[in-house]
Amino acid sequence: MIQKIIICTLLITTSYADFNGRWSGEGFAKTASASSPCENVYFRLSLSQEKFKIQDGGYNCSGLSAEYPYSVFTIQGSDLIYKGEISGRISDNEIEIFSIEDGFQLLFTKIDNQTIKVEERWQDGDDFLVINSSLELIK
Numbered sequence: 001m002i003q004k005i006i007i008c009t010l011l012i013t014t015s016y017a018d019f020n021g022r023w024s025g026e027g028f029a030k031t032a033s034a035s036s037p038c039e040n041v042y043f044r045l046s047l048s049q050e051k052f053k054i055q056d057g058g059y060n061c062s063g064l065s066a067e068y069p070y071s072v073f074t075i076q077g078s079d080l081i082y083k084g085e086i087s088g089r090i091s092d093n094e095i096e097i098f099s100i101e102d103g104f105q106l107l108f109t110k111i112d113n114q115t116i117k118v119e120e121r122w123q124d125g126d127d128f129l130v131i132n133s134s135l136e137l138i139k
Helices: 002-012
Strands: 021-031 035-047 051-061 064-067 071-076 079-082 085-090 094-099 104-112 115-124 127-138
Touching: 021 051, 021 115, 035 127, 051 127, 071 085, 079 094
Parallel strands: none
Antiparallel strands: 021 035, 021 127, 035 051, 051 064, 051 071, 071 079, 079 085, 085 094, 094 104, 104 115, 115 127
16 A cells, blocks of 8 residues: 555656756847847756746846846746746746746756756847857756
8 A cells, every 4th residue: 555655656746857057058149130149148047846946047148148036936736936926837848937027938948968948038019039048067
């Protein structure tokens, strides 16, 4: 009986791809009027069964730069909760952070054990910013 309970618990426990660690790479930024390379895109991420954390992150795209604040999201099923609001979704190989009100989306996609793809989107009417990057795990 105890073996059946353990097996059932293991089967229903959701597991996600390992996004933990320091990630760094390059990318490309595009706006309605220009495009430019992103020489430095980086994140430090932490993922457990209960929490997803952006511990550090940012980018520099030919003068266009930003830093991400330390953020902790609680995982409830496939939803990511931030300050009491659904602010994202998590699945086997993707983590999406969004703000519909602000026109913002940040998508992390696990490619393999050493690589993630990161896409950030901002939309405000006809004005937009898209940053696509490929990041490697730093040992």
